[in-house]
Amino acid sequence: MMRWGFVGVLALVACAPESSRQAWSQGQACPGVIAGEVTQHQGMDGNQPSREPDDGRTAAIIRFRKVSGTQASRVTAAGADLARDVGAKVSFVYRNIPAVAARVTPEERLALEQSELVESIEEDQAWSAQGLTPGLLPARVMAASQGVLPTGEYTEALRMVQAPEVWDADADGVLDVGAPTGEGVKVCVIDSGLDMRHPELQGAVVASHDFLEGDDDASDVGEEGQWGMGHGTHVAGIIAARMGQGGVTDPQSHPGGMVGVAPRAPLLIARVLDLQGQTQMSMVFSAMEWCESQGARIVSMSLGGGTPTRSSVEAFKAALDHGMLVVAAAGNQGGPVLYPASDPSVIAVGAVDVHERHAGFSCVGSDLDLVAPGVDVLSSFPRGLGAFSQMSVNDTQPMSRSLLFSPTGNTAGRLVDCGLGDSLDACRGATCDGFVAYVRPGAVPIDQAMSNVMRQGARSVIFSADDGPAGGEVNILSLPRRGQWAPAVSVNQATGTMLRQRMGSHAWVNLFPVDYTHSSGTSMSAPFVSGVAALLWSARPELTPLQIREAMRASARDLGIPGRDPVFGHGLVRAKDALQRLP
Template sequence: MRHWAFVGLLALAACAPESSPRTSAQGQVCPGVVAGGMTVRQGLDGNQPSRVQEDGREPVIIRFRRGDRTQASSVTASGASFTASTGAKVGAVYRNIPAVAARVTPEERLLLERSPMVESIEADQVWGALGLTPGLLAPLQRQVKAVTPMPEDEYTEGLRLVQAPDVWDADRDGVLDVGAPTGEGVRVCVIDSGLDMGHPEFQGAVAANHDFVDEDEDANDRGAQGQWGQGHGTHVAGIIAARVGHGGDTGPRGTPGGMVGVAPNASLLIARVLDLSGQTQMSVVLSAMEWCESQGARVVSLSLGGGNPTRSSVEAFRALKDHGLLVVAAAGNQGGPVLYPASDPSVLAVGAVDANERRASFSNVGMELALVAPGVDVLSTFPRGLGAYAEMSLDDTSPMSRSLLYSPTGDTAGRLVDCGLGDSLASCFEASCDGFVAYVRPGAVPVSEAMANVMMQGARAVVFGSDEAPAGGAVDILSLPRIGRWAPAVSVNQAASTMLRERLGADARLSLVPVDYTHVSGTSMAAPYVSGVAALLWSARPELTPQQVRDALEASAKDLGTGGRDPVFGHGLVRAKDALQRLP
């Protein structure tokens, strides 16, 4: 699973008194240009990576011994007192497992290891968001929406693919059917980066929230200084429960009503556990899980993970299942084995497919995989104004384009110049410090480095094509770091790339408008589709057990691979209407 966008690399600045560009063996550097910027990787304390503690203490999870009939909570209470008596800093005391989270010095750890009360001391692993990349344009352009809004315009491709409208809008009039399962009465807990609480799509949707990073009751996706986080949790939550007709700003061609979630009347519980860099610790997630249970959640949606199973984590997930909760987790985006906690036996692991029901190339595989759901080019909510609607024109044509995640907005124009791979300060053919629009083939260097290179040569906007990456090069995430000075940037599909290469030297114009939505790809997007469908099932039948819900989801899934369950698609594509029909 690749991290979303924090690939912060270089701070490049050229401030020369002369008006002409400086040249060297490395190429041209325009005077007065500032490009890129240093990104400080922030952790749970807002400054340091999550496992680095300023006081030198190590974060751990301490397990205590208990008898067969001893309640975990009573063992933990006495264990917490003992742990604190050693000088260790106790951060969390768990109810479902006989353990506490603490920060310890080497001396304190030695005292704890020698105690007969202590069963084991586990590493408090770093986990992270499982986002991948902004949605890339499909090989074929999408059909432009009709000028007159239709009742179903809020229904995204992914929503239709999982049959959600078939459950609550059978007549397709854009109005929720009376008496249909809509998620009403079901609480879904989203453990993620928090939420843009002011987004119109979530008005009346949030039943409770808690920030486990800043330890307060404001789980907005923001840091202590007010800066926005990654938007990961806002995107995930919209897939589950965006409200009908509550649209935010969708741009000049967007649908006024915005979008609809799979379970549009479900209640959201928002647990912020990811810091501004998209990291957290296992202990924080375990605390959030117990909070979800205390708030009456039926479904827990986890689009995060990392590390390995421990006795404490396995017991914690089993306890939620035993207590009536279904945990749904993203399988991961490396194309390799299903990652933890999706691979946990008590967790339902979800992989990703595209709109044509083909496996996403990044989606992890393995026999632990239970289901797949839409995870490619998924449209959903985003912190207000941080998404961008892009329009590009070149002479008399308007090739379809998509803004890079976190791209600056505004209008830019200039001559389209071939900048090759963007891998050096000499990459732009016919560069000019008067300004131009750079055409770059991604893959040789990280996007942030390519951006800085071409901006230093005079580019005022950048277009990334979709040519094949060079031999040995991996196409980087088409996203800009959240910190730094960047030019507006877009990506285009392969057909548009071919056309642009034939018109190098023509005048290009880019317009990027801030909106409240964005397209993103990843198994992080697939998991909340399954969470939403599970909420629909519980909305129809509140008495169901987690196992009954899971059985119905798996038995009704559309088989996409070899007959029966397979490691690529699991049981298949989740289908809401079919799942309801398979309920006992």
């Protein structure tokens, strides 16, 4: 597998001796510095379904009228022929709903609307991944976990949902004989694909399909070798990372890495998200039908957006009626639960932190079913693209956290206060010799602040949570996936206070590659519920999806006000307690 083309060492061209000592308080930039995002390659456009070609066509779901006494499949087949006859570019023909997905011109749409066979034409909505992305308000996490993988394979989040109590009741680090582990329960992950060679997931994947490129290689990688989001690899690891199959970790961590909620569940991987984390509703419908054809009992979808349509409601009801339990992320906008999580046939999952507190980004409302860990969740990531951070300032070695998608590297220099990083004169007293920038985020987007301080000569950047509470919390920050960036870390408020007292001191920042990362979002919460459902079904395979859903709801740890509420739903999903509530 190829690494991201954008991850590399910061290119700093040495300044001439007479200018290298110049202070850039006048808003000037060091010559020769390359900083910021790069223009995407043209060849990537075909791998992004959310970017419609400029061909005068729009994406649509074309529904056909059901004729009494006629099989739905025949109605759909006749409708597909009609759509092709008028010139529409048909991409998917469905079994569970009387519809096809197609791209149509205005003239073709009019011709279809005038046909007695066509019931309606719906918008083919754009849906997206529900992990936190640059530009969203940062979540906050406790500094105790900053930059450090667990000392064993059992993460705090895993323990929160009681998974080890189900399959390692004696806590000896070995799967108990005969315990429910998810074995035999296929979980279909509809996401961005997977690093198929990640050690944590070897032996887990039993089938895969790439709905973007129409083949069976569902790797999270584009046409020119650029890695995508890593989103699907992170989600899949939460569900089913194998016991004792660790990738590269930091020196302080367990060599086994981490383990998933259902460590023997077989995975089906359906790639629908493009390199930007976008997809079309039509592609998700097709992926769900593929999951069903492969024998999936659970569908895990950490994506959403748009609104319900007749076709979408029918598609999710058909999945439930056919024995599949669909679990979806509630969304990260803080408002009402997004679709399709809000669909009555789908389990909507919100996010809490390790202290069982509501994550501020997590969507809420009456449609919320359950909550699960979704803040600073550790899981697998495309090999070598995670980063573990170490830093020191004079005689201190404070904890730090690498920014998501930060390049790795070993840098050192004088610690310079760059304030808000909001201008080219933010770093007072900086020189083009190179330095370590200290920035308080929030005034401008993280990528803009990075570009500003890099152009003033910064070799690496430390972001501080100066506006946070007095406790040990740190901002979760992320860089754009493509561009020229310096190694970057974040620290908590206490460390920031200490660093401000040591300006001008020698600072050292070292980021080195690992096969894991911490991430936040309801994208991380949904797979915990999917994994718990797999454990329940492996214990009682004869149960229906509704019985599995009810057991998780009835056994959830009640949080917030007593009973079901719009912030926590029924509460925190708990595997052991749910097993005890099975009929």
